[in-house]
Amino acid sequence: MLGAAVSACDKAEKWQEALLLLHKMAQKELAPDSIAATAALSSCAGASQWELAIHFFNHFHLWKLTIDEVMYSCCIKACAKGAQVQKSFQLLATMQLRKVMPNEICFTATWLLFEGFWVLLGEYIWLV
Numbered sequence: 001m002l003g004a005a006v007s008a009c010d011k012a013e014k015w016q017e018a019l020l021l022l023h024k025m026a027q028k029e030l031a032p033d034s035i036a037a038t039a040a041l042s043s044c045a046g047a048s049q050w051e052l053a054i055h056f057f058n059h060f061h062l063w064k065l066t067i068d069e070v071m072y073s074c075c076i077k078a079c080a081k082g083a084q085v086q087k088s089f090q091l092l093a094t095m096q097l098r099k100v101m102p103n104e105i106c107f108t109a110t111w112l113l114f115e116g117f118w119v120l121l122g123e124y125i126w127l128v
Helices: 002-011 015-027 034-046 050-063 069-081 085-097 104-127
Strands: none
Touching: 002 015, 002 034, 015 034, 015 050, 034 050, 034 069, 050 069, 069 085, 069 104, 085 104
């Protein structure tokens, strides 16, 4: 039931409320399901809250969640929106190590971030 509430918050772009619900679940020792966890990550991505996405993502093992490509893609998308090139590539590398097949969103978000990095570097070089 709380998972549905977290998902509703995500759809309504209420990322703070979504994360608050997830936090309250953890306080009451209620492990969120994958739907709630994914919705929380999606909220973070939508709000460009990459640090919070990484924080919650790193706690999923405590809740014994199986981390899938959708969870990774939400986290990578959050990192991409926050211009975190290294974090995005680290997540892709971790996916490979854990034998989780990246989806199109993982590659697209990372590629756009990488492409943006080279554009900025080119502009900097032009100015110098």
